[in-house]
Amino acid sequence: MIGLYISLFLSFVKVGFLGFGGGYAIVTLLQQELAGHGWLSAAEFADLVAVSQMTPGPLAVNAATYIGGRLAGLSGAVVATFGVSIPSFILVILVARFFRQFNRHPLTGSVMGVLRPATAGLIASAVLMFAELSVFTGPIPFSRVWDLLAGRATGTGTGMDTAALAGSGFGIDPGAMLIALLAGIGILRFRIHPVWIVLLSGVLGIFLC
Amino acid sequence: MDIFAIAQTLPGIIAINTAIYIGYRVKGLKGSIASALGVILPSFITILSLVWVLVSIKDDPYVKKAFTGVRAGVMVMIGISAYKLGKNIIKNKLSAIVGIFSFLAIGVADIPTVIVLIIAIALGCLLYPMQILFKKKNKTRIIKGDEP
Numbered sequence: 001m002i003g004l005y006i007s008l009f010l011s012f013v014k015v016g017f018l019g020f021g022g023g024y025a026i027v028t029l030l031q032q033e034l035a036g037h038g039w040l041s042a043a044e045f046a047d048l049v050a051v052s053q054m055t056p057g058p059l060a061v062n063a064a065t066y067i068g069g070r071l072a073g074l075s076g077a078v079v080a081t082f083g084v085s086i087p088s089f090i091l092v093i094l095v096a097r098f099f100r101q102f103n104r105h106p107l108t109g110s111v112m113g114v115l116r117p118a119t120a121g122l123i124a125s126a127v128l129m130f131a132e133l134s135v136f137t138g139p140i141p142f143s144r145v146w147d148l149l150a151g152r153a154t155g156t157g158t159g160m161d162t163a164a165l166a167g168s169g170f171g172i173d174p175g176a177m178l179i180a181l182l183a184g185i186g187i188l189r190f191r192i193h194p195v196w197i198v199l200l201s202g203v204l205g206i207f208l209c
Numbered sequence: 210m211d212i213f214a215i216a217q218t219l220p221g222i223i224a225i226n227t228a229i230y231i232g233y234r235v236k237g238l239k240g241s242i243a244s245a246l247g248v249i250l251p252s253f254i255t256i257l258s259l260v261w262v263l264v265s266i267k268d269d270p271y272v273k274k275a276f277t278g279v280r281a282g283v284m285v286m287i288g289i290s291a292y293k294l295g296k297n298i299i300k301n302k303l304s305a306i307v308g309i310f311s312f313l314a315i316g317v318a319d320i321p322t323v324i325v326l327i328i329a330i331a332l333g334c335l336l337y338p339m340q341i342l343f344k345k346k347n348k349t350r351i352i353k354g355d356e357p
Binding site for chain 1: 214217221230251253256257259263274284291310311313321322325326332333341
């Protein structure tokens with residue numbers, strides 16, 4: 001049992017240290033941690049991210065509390081949340097005491113210059129993760145897509161057709177697609193607040209998915 | 210406004226970083242703990258009270274449908290966020306390559322995020338000495354460039 005607390009703590013410390021760029025940047029990191037330990041299914045995690053949009057506080061803290069609480073009750077939640085906050089303490093206080101000029105140091109600049117676009121790519125990859133759990137009915141079979149494209153490109157087209165894609169349990173959920181489309185319009189055109197997007201998507205989901 | 214820049218640059222959760230930094234500046238360690246708790250507690254209490262609810266409803270078929278819809282919506286939210294971030298951040302070929310590479314590495318090739326981040330940091334460290342060389346080149350250009 002104590003082993004669980006230790007892994008919880010360490011996993012969340014890891015997440016706390018690597019959460020560059022805040023917000024959605026930790027989604028894929030956390031998802032891989034969870035999958036590695038088998039603590040939460042991808043779907044449940046995705047739902048947690050969604051609920052987190054509607055609750056106060058940063059995603060990382062919400063996740064720590066939920067997962068810790070799920071696995072080991074109140075004490076688990078405390079351990080996990082504590083774990084995810086510790087790196088912030090260590091880093092900020094170190095910088096505040098000793099490295100005030102940290103921000104203006106050119107090394108920081110060049111590292112950030114690479115980390116920021118990497119974070120953008122990272123966040124974009126979270127889109128795929130959510131896509132596989134909503135608009136697509138399963139993991140995107142990239143290797144088959146590759147074969148498909150390669151087969152067509154070389155003109156052989158031997159037996160690798162779209163039916164093969166379907167055979168892998170991969171399909172499209174039209175209801176979810178529609179919701180995605182509406183959500184896009186809602187956000188971009190009408191500037192609807194995330195909380196409403198989540199709620200309305202949920203309501204529509206009941207009828208369309 | 211150093212505070213926000215630092216909080217954003219440092220790893221860790223931005224909200225907590227900011228709170229700790231401000232708290233620390235105002236009242237030292239105790240201050241930082243107090244402000245961190247201020248950020249964390251509302252979230253902690255809210256989610257803790259929802260754990261039981263979420264666990265008990267998550268297997269209901271209607272709830273599953275609702276959540277599928279929700280995930281579609283969140284997917285779009287993340288996508289728009291990534292797009293906006295990309296627009297702000299990707300300004301040259303190198304950053305475009307880094308962005309696309311990390312997207313493919315994590316999203317398609319399933320490479321652990323940790324590894325991609327470490328590679329990015331290493332790359333950034335490697336680029337640092339190159340930056341100095343490049344700047345020197347620039348300086349001479351500026352001097353030369355004072356021609357009509």
